[in-house]
Structure formats: C-alpha cells, structure tokens
Amino acid sequence: MKKIVWSLIAVLVLFFLTSCGVPDSNFDKGFLEHESYNDESYLEINENPFVDVLKNPSSYFSLDNSTAGYANLRRMINSEVSYINPNAVKIEEMINYFTYDYESPTDDVLNISAGMIDTPWNEETKLVTIGVKAMEVDLTNKKPTNIVLLLDVSGSMSAPNKLPLLQSAFKLFVESLDDNDVISIVTYASGDQVLLNGARGYEKTRIMAVIEDLEAGGSTAGAKGIQTAYEIAKENFIPNGHNRVIIGTDGDFNVGISSTNELKNFISEKRDEEKIYLSVLGFGYGNLKDDKLETLANSGNGTYAYIDSITEAKKVLIEEMGGTLNIVSKDTKTKVTFNPKYVKSYRQIGYENKKLTKEEYEDESTDAGEIGAGHMATAVYEIILNTDDDIESTMDSSWFNVEISFKDPETDESKVIQKFFNDKSKLSNNSEDIYFISAVVEFGLILRDSAYKADADLNSLIARIQDMNSVKNNVYKKEFRELLLKYRNIISEK
DSSP states (O other), X not given: XXXXXXXXXXXXXXXXXXXXXOOOTTOOTXXXXXXXXXXXXXXXXXXXXXXXXXXXXEEEEEOOOOOHHHHHHHHHHHTTOSOOXXXXXXXXXXXXXXXXXXXXXXXXXXXXXXXXXXXXXXXXXXXXXXXXXXXXXXXXXXXXXXXXXXXXXXXXXXXXXXXXHHHHHHHHHHHTOXXXXXXXXXXXXXXXXXXXXXXXXTOHHHHHHHHHTOOOOSOOOOHHHHHHHHHHHHHTOOTTSXXXXXXXXXXXXXXXOOSHHHHHHHHHHHXXXXXXXXXXXXXXXXXXXXXXXXXXXXXXXXXXXXXOSHHHHHIIIIXXXXXXXXXXXXXXXXXXXEOTXXXXXXXXXXXXXXXXXXXXXXXXXXXXXXXXXXXXXXXXXXXXXXXXXXXXXXXXXXXXXXXEEEEOTTTOOEEEEEEEEOOHHHHBOXXXXXXXXXXXXXXXXXXXXXXXXXXXXXXXXXXXXTTOHHHHTXXXXXXXXXXXXXXXXXXXXX
C-alpha cells in the first residue's frame, strides 16, 4: 500500500504544468511566440494510416473521454497564437468535449451506437462514428466523498489566469460539497503545508477562507506536497466512498523522473493499490507539459482537464464532477472488427496514442481508460468500401462489430459487451450529431494540416453546422461555431 502512495507521489511530481488561460485585455499576441514563453511539449502524434481489412480486420484502443485537448486549442485560438503544434491537435479529445444524443444503456453498464455518412471532405470514403454512453447513477443519494486539493502556490502562480482563477474555480467546487463530504487542502511552493485536514462539507465558510487567503510566492518543490496529499487521502479514506486527489498547478513538475516513459512506469506500478483516483487541472500558458500531464492522468487512473476560464472550471468541477467521481467502467478497451465483404480498408481518426495491440487488448492486466456515470465517448473511422463481389467473409451480414472489455471498478471483475451492426439503412444516420462530429474532425484535420485532409474546407464545415438546432441550443457547441469563425478571421488576416 505504501508503495502506491509513494509512486503516485513521485509521478505527480513530474507533473507541474502550465495550462491554458484565457488572456486578459492586455495580452500581448507576440507573447506566446517568444522562445522563452513557448516551451510547451506534447506526445508525438503519428496519424493512423488506412489498413487493409483482409490483412488486419480489427482495431484495438483504450477508450476514454478526456477533453483537455479541446480546451487547450480553444486557448490558442482565443490567444491568436501564430503557430499551433500539430501534436496538440488530439481529435478524439476535441470530439469528446461535446455531448451527443446517444441512447443510454438499459441492462448493461455501457451502450454502443453507430452511424455512417459520406465523408464530407473525401467523396471516395465513408465516415463511421461509434458512440458509447455510460449508465446514469442517482446523484441524489451519492456516496460520501474524500477530496484532497493539492494546490501550487509557487511564485509563478501569481498571474491573473493562474492562482486567482484557481481560487475562483475551487470556491465553486466547495459550494457543491455535501455536508458529510471530507475535504483537505495541501499547498506547495518552497515546501508543503497542510492548511486543512479532514474538514467537513458543512464547514464551507472555513474552507472558503483558506482558499481565499492563498498567496503565490517561492520556488516549486512539489514532491513532498504530493506525498503528503496521498497520505492525507489515505488517512481520511472512505470505504465504499469516492476518494480522489485533485491537483491544481501551472508548473512543469519534475523530481528525478525526466521522461514520460519513466513517469508511466512509475505510476503504473502503484495505481491500483490505494483505490485513490486522481484529477489533474492545469492553469496558465507558455510551458504546458501536456505530454507529462496526459501520461500522469492516464497511467494513474486519473483525468486531466485544462482550465482556461471560470466557465470551463464550472463545466469540469460542477457539471461533470458527479460522473467523474462515479466511475462505472474501469480499464475500458475497445475492439472494432470490419467485414471485408463490405469494407476494403479503414483508418481510425484520433486515439493515436491510445492504440493497443491484440495482446494488450486480451490481457486483463492492461491499463486503459475510465468512463464515469452518464459520460460518453466517441470513436471515428474513415472507411473505403469494397467493390469486389468475390470477397468471402465469416461475419455474415455485419458491416462491423464493436466489442468493449472493461472491469467493474468495485470488484475488478472483467466484463465484455458486444454489438453487431448489420443494417446499412440504420447506419445511414441523418442525425445532427454525426454531422457535427464530422465538422469537429474536419477542423482537426485542417489544424493538423493532415495528409488525409483531402478536400477539407473551413467554410464548408462552418456552413454544415451553422443552422443546427443542437448548436443553437448548446452553449459549448455554439462556442465551437464562434471559435471556427474566429479562426477563419485569424488566417484570413495572415
């Protein structure tokens, strides 16, 4: 048990990163172009190629609904940066930022749906979307929660979009606590300090005062803070409750572990022993170590969000926190198998750094993504149809099959659900969801200057979603449309 805490601690130490903040009115647009303020790093993305179905009919990947990549891109566009790193364009995280009208499961933990349309930017292919929605839980009788806030108060946090935004964000979170919830606060700068240990949710005035009094100053020494945070989480552990450490930081946290692989190996050894989950929240901009944050969250049974505004803080810490705390699907792995009778080749769009081998998929010990109650995740494939009538297949009439393997988060019992999609007419989905998803994908291909963008066109995708009711009636989708218009203005001025 102790090993887990210490490992998670070490891992977290590798983590202090600068996240995206919404710039104020005095923001210098040249700021992010300056070398000393453009030290962000990302995992390399190598786009998935088309795969011959006769040679390799199945695609395997870890399924999750991380959304940090979209908020990060939004920050860049709102800041009018002159260059967007292609590795920052994580298309699956752009898609998963939004909600869709997927059918909820009735008997299972997860429900699988799918749709298919002509690819808007390539007349020679079809676009397949696979949507997964998790079961809802009754949040009116929610389990008690044990939360440790680990907050970076080093000198670099003094900017308006760092510590002040962090304080506003967590005050919102405190307002949502139930009376029996337990909250502790640990800060770190030159050293660590326990400001609250085991306060109750009904002590909101006391908790708010501690957050309000935070001041930035000193150097960054987060290792001990992480260790202390996990020790306190364990000390206040609630059996059959929710136990989680939430880190708020702007920094590049590094204590001895210097590479993402070392970080992954370290946290992977410890993640399952303590049953303490992790949320990583990034604040600020300029030296975002997205690669380390993503690795930390993924390998530590955690989530990673990028907070660039109080609106995003509300989305992450209020609107989505109920589902985040109530994990219903652990180590969620997906297998999609195409029928060569109908599909000649396919390529998955996104999830490049979440791919699994067949052996990893079948290995029950493989770490994969977590899905919270009511949350949803989407995978997208571009396919080329088969025109050869002589191709034989053992899959009967199915166009493709989707299989999801996951564990019960309480018992670690492995479960598998499967769905066959064999009716082309039902796949020819005309809902707004699939066309909105296609627009998000197309925008990602444009931002990446993808080798597979074909005839992708910004004006075309803006027109596609312009009059959608689902865009008009959803604040986040409406914001996406506005972001597209802003990006068009930026590139037209170059």
